[in-house]
Amino acid sequence: MAGVSGAAPLWQFLTFTVNLFFVDFSQHAFSHVWSLCVEEHFYLVLPLLVIWLMRRPSLRRTVFVIGGVILFGICFRGYKLLPLIAPPGWSGREVPDDFGIFYYRYLYYPTYSRLDGLVVGVTLALVRIFRPEWWSWLARRGHAAMVAGIALTGAVCWMFRDDAMADATKIAAWGTVIGFPLLAVGLGLLVVSSVSRDGWLSRFSVPGSRLLATLAFSLYLTHKEVAHLDRSYLPSLTASPDWKTVVVYAVTCLVAAGVLYGLVERPFMVLRDRFERRAAERVDAEMLREPAL
Structure with missing residues (x-):
């Protein structure tokens, strides 16, 4: 990213601080990174806030x-x-x-x-x-x-x-x-x-909503990059704003999101569930253990 003309420095991407500095509007492929920064800040600050509030719970x-x-x-x-x-x-x-x-x-x-x-x-x-x-x-x-x-x-x-x-x-x-x-x-x-x-x-119920909900995060991460690649490598199919262009964008974006979900997001969610299950089993075992006399 640091080598791309007009892009933010690499350290801003690594520290999720791009949204706190000037964002170059010409870099459309990564213009949505600001919201990922907001999301990361939320994940970092909310647990600390909850811990502070739960010390003395009060409505x-x-x-x-x-x-x-x-x-x-x-x-x-x-x-x-x-x-x-x-x-x-x-x-x-x-x-x-x-x-x-x-x-x-x-x-x-x-x-x-x-x-x-x-x-x-x-x-x-x-x-x-x-x-x-x-x-x-x-x-x-x-x-x-x-x-x-x-x-x-x-x-x-x-x-x-x-x-x-x-x-x-x-x-x-x-x-x-x-x-x-x-x-x-x-x-x-x-x-x-x-x-x-x-x-x-x-x-x-909306047909296809479950699939879109499952791929939503992966789709959000990749849709602009995939659209940029479509315009670069499939110019004949994306030159005019018609139904063919919409189909190309939809198919390629969904495929890319599915690959990212299957290779990254889903395996880590399985690991998370396995870890939480083992933690719950340890807690249950401690609760069932008889106190020492």
């Missing part, structure tokens, strides 16, 4: 941390977009000339600006595990969750409509400030509806 502390994370994201994005959302003349700061680069560099890619979606997912998991009565209450209201989720998601889509983003208007700025948490909550409600007892979404 109030948990709510405070969740609310604090969301409030931090709102305040940070609001500060960065202050020239757009403040009354005229209130701030001496100016809107950057290249708003697109500014937006992606400081508001879209960094982990500290993308915690809203992560905290909503963690909150749903906490409710289901530690507050089953709350989860049961949600599960009985699948239709309401679906309507609320669609309403919130639609409102955010309106905030980020093309004309608003192109003009960098106040609506787009406010959408960035509060739209991220609203979108996360809206999608979270749709997830609740899809697994609820009476939710309309839970009554339907």
Whole structure:
């Protein structure tokens, strides 16, 4: 990667810090690496946070941390977009000339600006595990969750409509400030509806969804690289945006994802399950052992 013109230094890839520095938009084959950095930061920080919270479990502390994370994201994005959302003349700061680069560099890619979606997912998991009565209450209201989720998601889509983003208007700025948490909550409600007892979404199955869900991570890791290779080595099949190009992309991306899943992801999941099974067996054996007299 270090030898590719315009690509980030190798150490940023190895340390998962690409999203904290400037990302070269010309490197489309690896432009999605920012989200992998966010994911890695989540895996590293969440266990430490959980260990700290479990030392003295408290609903109030948990709510405070969740609310604090969301409030931090709102305040940070609001500060960065202050020239757009403040009354005229209130701030001496100016809107950057290249708003697109500014937006992606400081508001879209960094982990500290993308915690809203992560905290909503963690909150749903906490409710289901530690507050089953709350989860049961949600599960009985699948239709309401679906309507609320669609309403919130639609409102955010309106905030980020093309004309608003192109003009960098106040609506787009406010959408960035509060739209991220609203979108996360809206999608979270749709997830609740899809697994609820009476939710309309839970009554339907999409053909092929199980396969896509299985290959989702491998597909995400490889789809841009495979598409780049398709354009480089199969130009006659990918030159025009028609159904043949879509088929070529779909087949090659799925094949590559299947190979990665079969050779890497699946074997390591088997090892993980085997390790967890042995750990559980050791715990059971210790529990059944008679105490020494």
